[in-house]
Amino acid sequence: MTRTLIHGGLVITASDEVHADVLIEHGRIAALAAPGVLTADRTIDATGKYVIPGGVDAHTHMELPFGGTFASDTFETGTRAAAWGGTTTIIDFAVQSVGHSLREGLDAWHAKAEGNCAVDYGFHMIVSDVNEHTLKEMDHLVEEGVTSFKQFMAYPGVFYSDDGQILRAMQRSAENGGLIMMHAENGIAIDVLVEQALARGETDPRYHGEVRKALLEAEATHRAIKLAQVAGAPLYVVHVSATEAVAELARARDEGLPVFGETCPQYLFLSTDNLAEPDFEGAKYVCSTPLRPKEHQAALWRGLRTNDLQVVSTDHCPFCFVGQKELGRGDFSKIPNGLPGVENRMDLLHQAVLDGHISRRRWIEIACASPARMFGLYPKKGTIAPGADADVVIYDPHAEQIMSAETHHMNVDYSAYEGRRTTGRVETVLSRGEPVITEREYTGRAGHGVFTPRSTCQYLT
């Protein structure tokens, strides 16, 4: 049995910052102790570095079929890139297609992921077809550790659920302990605005942002909250981007409702200025909910500080510019929706610490501990404590980097953050004690990562 000691670093969790050595045995954290007290077979020197829990990215879409194509990262390339960025657990979305069962969708996603992942993974289930059979299946999935279900108020004809279907799924989740994750945009109204914009000849990527109005995100967020309240169910709203939507969440939480919210780095660091880039470059930034004018960022940062937003996930859903985003030349509604980012999240949020938006511990909370708690993985994931999986990142807070498609590991031909300078960089990553990145060399392997069943939301118990 190899005992590994991480020596000399500053251990940061959501609740503490302490200079301590971390002992790892059997893939788990065995002990934390004052520096120099413990010995081991192998020592990793973390002097001058942070020792942080591996990131938990609760929103990724590897190989997602969308808009006539597939997200360009496989589970193999995407989880490897996640590790490079200090993320050691992803929760991806299995998809139920209309007319098929949840089981078929989940089995298909297991088959895509199994044996291919560099780091551990779990699944949420996208429910596109609510019926008696599907509702029963939700109970089974919760028992199997797939404890959260995404529904869409957007994308009519694809993933869309109407209010009745949403209410039924919420009622079921109130009974079986599952958590409904909502894509909150009024897709029916948006489709009218899309049609009208295209009829006026407004075909450029920037019109994607204009038709998907903040008010229609707020309206859907409000409606989802009320439906959840009627059902007596908790609610998690994904990829929140608009000031008005944060206000809806804050109001509901002030009323004591079990309502939670997630935002993503793209809404914190990018804006409609990117969507307006000329020569169709704006297509690189087409995602839904859309990027908003810069002024919305302050409300998102505030929400993260006040805990009206609890989680930052990536919604990693990469499509190459060449051959994929280009499908929407001449019609913005045909641009596949989604941005790459699984590799960038931990670094961007560390930069946010340096920029004064959040504290170091809040960085770890929103990127590691809260997503783990929200989706039933804590304290196995999301912290450094005896008994936890030894998913650990040695982070150099002083290293400078320039984000670029030239150097990133995601399988996509552009970076949404091309040329951005950040301070702080992942140096070494352990997943259950195994080195996946060793002093900036990839030392992991496809198949190390395993499916990780989850318990129900730990903010409700």
Ligand SMILES: NC(=O)NCCC(=O)O
């Ligand atoms: N967000 C996005 O644009 N693409 C992925 C699918 C979704 O999360 O709605």
Ligand SMILES: [Zn+2]
């Ligand atoms: Zn969505």
Ligand SMILES: [Zn+2]
């Ligand atoms: Zn998504």
